[in-house]
Amino acid sequence: MNDSPPRHSLPLATLLNHAADAVQAVRAGESLNAALARCPAAARPGTQALSFHVLRWLGSAQALRALLVPKAPAPGVEALLLTALALLWPRAEVSYASHTLVDQAVAAAKLRARHSASFINAVLRRFLRERDALVTSALRDPLARFNHPAWWIERLQHDWPGQWQAILDADNQRPPMTLRVNARRSSAAGYLTRLADQGIAARVIGPQAVTLDQPCPVTQLPGFAEGDVSVQDAAAQLAAPLLLGAGLGGRRVLDACAAPGGKTAHLLELADLDVLALDSDPARLTRVHDTLGRLGLNARTIAADAATPAAWWDGQPFDAILLDAPCSAAGIVRRHPDVRWLRRSTDIATLAGLQTRLLDALWPLLKPGGRLLYCTCSVFRAEGQDQIDAFLQRQPDARPSLAPPSPGHLLPLPDNGIEPPVHRAGAASDGFFYALIAKT
Numbered sequence: 001m002n003d004s005p006p007r008h009s010l011p012l013a014t015l016l017n018h019a020a021d022a023v024q025a026v027r028a029g030e031s032l033n034a035a036l037a038r039c040p041a042a043a044r045p046g047t048q049a050l051s052f053h054v055l056r057w058l059g060s061a062q063a064l065r066a067l068l069v070p071k072a073p074a075p076g077v078e079a080l081l082l083t084a085l086a087l088l089w090p091r092a093e094v095s096y097a098s099h100t101l102v103d104q105a106v107a108a109a110k111l112r113a114r115h116s117a118s119f120i121n122a123v124l125r126r127f128l129r130e131r132d133a134l135v136t137s138a139l140r141d142p143l144a145r146f147n148h149p150a151w152w153i154e155r156l157q158h159d160w161p162g163q164w165q166a167i168l169d170a171d172n173q174r175p176p177m178t179l180r181v182n183a184r185r186s187s188a189a190g191y192l193t194r195l196a197d198q199g200i201a202a203r204v205i206g207p208q209a210v211t212l213d214q215p216c217p218v219t220q221l222p223g224f225a226e227g228d229v230s231v232q233d234a235a236a237q238l239a240a241p242l243l244l245g246a247g248l249g250g251r252r253v254l255d256a257c258a259a260p261g262g263k264t265a266h267l268l269e270l271a272d273l274d275v276l277a278l279d280s281d282p283a284r285l286t287r288v289h290d291t292l293g294r295l296g297l298n299a300r301t302i303a304a305d306a307a308t309p310a311a312w313w314d315g316q317p318f319d320a321i322l323l324d325a326p327c328s329a330a331g332i333v334r335r336h337p338d339v340r341w342l343r344r345s346t347d348i349a350t351l352a353g354l355q356t357r358l359l360d361a362l363w364p365l366l367k368p369g370g371r372l373l374y375c376t377c378s379v380f381r382a383e384g385q386d387q388i389d390a391f392l393q394r395q396p397d398a399r400p401s402l403a404p405p406s407p408g409h410l411l412p413l414p415d416n417g418i419e420p421p422v423h424r425a426g427a428a429s430d431g432f433f434y435a436l437i438a439k440t
Helices: 012-027 032-038 041-056 058-068 076-088 099-110 114-131 133-138 141-145 150-159 165-171 188-197 238-243 260-269 282-296 346-366 385-394
Strands: 177-180 202-204 209-211 230-231 254-255 274-279 300-303 320-322 366-376 397-402 408-410 432-439
Touching: 012 032, 012 041, 012 076, 012 099, 032 041, 041 209, 058 076, 058 114, 058 141, 076 099, 076 114, 076 397, 099 114, 099 165, 114 133, 133 366, 141 150, 141 165, 141 282, 150 165, 150 346, 177 260, 188 202, 188 209, 202 260, 202 408, 238 260, 238 320, 238 366, 238 432, 260 320, 274 282, 282 300, 320 346, 346 366, 346 385, 366 385, 385 397, 385 432
Parallel strands: 254 274, 254 320, 274 300, 320 366
Antiparallel strands: 177 209, 177 230, 202 209, 366 432, 397 432, 408 432
16 A cells, blocks of 8 residues: 655645544544545545554654643544644654644644634644653653554563564554566566566565565556556465465365455466355455456355354365454554554454464364465464464364474564565565464
8 A cells, every 4th residue: 555645736734634534533443444435535645645654653642742731632633633743753754844734734723623723833833842852751651652552562572572672663664565466467577577667666576576666556557457466465475375385276275264355366376276265244255356356367255254164164175275364463554554553452362262263163174184374464472373372282183284384473574584585674574474284
C-alpha cells in the first residue's frame, strides 16, 4: 500500500479533518479501512497518507497531549489535536512546515468545531515554543518512545529480548512494495525489464519477487490488470513454495482461511492443483473470486467456518492444507498501523484458542503422508512456535517436515532469514511464522 504523502489539490485543512475523523474512529475501536471507506473518494489518498503517519506516531502525540492539556478535550477536538501533534513530532519527518501545519489545523478546527479554534491554536503554538523540553519530557514515557501500547511492548520484550526494540522501531517504517510475478506468465528478471521500460526502478529479491524502489499505484504496473503480477510481501510469498515442496501437481489442496486470495493464487500459479478455498466471511470470499478472476485462475470456493468441517467437508482427504490462521497481525503493523491501537492484551489468548481449534479440526482431514502448513502474520510466540509446540504434543502422528522446522519466526528485520537477505533500511519483509507439519 502506498502511504507516502501525496501531492494533492485539496486544502490541507480538509485532509486534516478527514484524518482526524479516521483517528477518532480508530481510537473508538473501528478499523482504519472502515473509517477510510467513508472518506470522499477525492480526499481518500491524502487522508490515508496522513492517517498512516498519525497512527504510527500516535503514542508520541498522546504523551504530548497529556503534558500540554492534562484534561482530555472532547473526542473530536482531541482527535484533531493528536493529528496535528503527530505531524509536528520532530522525529516524524513530514514535508509540511510547522507554521503551515498549525495554520491549517486551526482552519480545520473552524470547520470541525469553531469554538475550539483558539484552543487548538494556543496548544500548538505553545508546543512549538517549548518543543525541545516537551519532547524530552514525553520521551520518558515508553508510549511516546515506542508508539505501541505497554502490553505490546512487554510481550515483545518477553518473546524477543534481543530484538524487541528493533521490532518496535521497524513497525514505524513505511513498508516496501513487493510484487509477485505470475510464474505462468514470466520470471522476476523478465518483469524487471518491463518495469525498467516504464521507468520504474526495482530489484529482484526472490524467485518470483520484485521490490520497487518507490511504491506506486497498481494501475502503473505493466500487466497488472491482465494478471501478470500481484502485490504480495516477500514473507507471504514463502507459503506456496513451502507447502508444495517437490510438487503436488493434480493433488487436492485446502486453503482453509483463504481471503483475500493471494496465497490461493500463488499455489495455482506454481502448479496444477485441485484447490478448495474456504473462508468464513462471504464478503471476504468475494475478494478471492476477484483475485482469481484477474489472474485467470480457478478454484472451488465455499463460505464456511474451517473449524467445523462437518458443515462443508465431502469426506475426501486432502494431500495438503494451508492454514493461514486468524491472528493479531502483529507482524504487519507497518502496513496496518491501526492494529496496535485496536488490539487488547486479552485478544492474544482468544486468538491462540481459535488457532488451536482450527489446527485440531483440520488435522484429521489430511491424508497420511500429507503436509499442513501453519502460518500467521504475527511475531508473538503464542501465535507461532508455542502454538506448534503444543500441537505436536497433542498429535502423535504429526512431525516437523523440515529440519530445522521451516522456517519458524521471521521478524520484520533485514536479517530475518529470507534469502536473499534485504539489507536496505526499512526494506525488510513483514513478520511471519511458518511451520510445515507432515502426517505419518
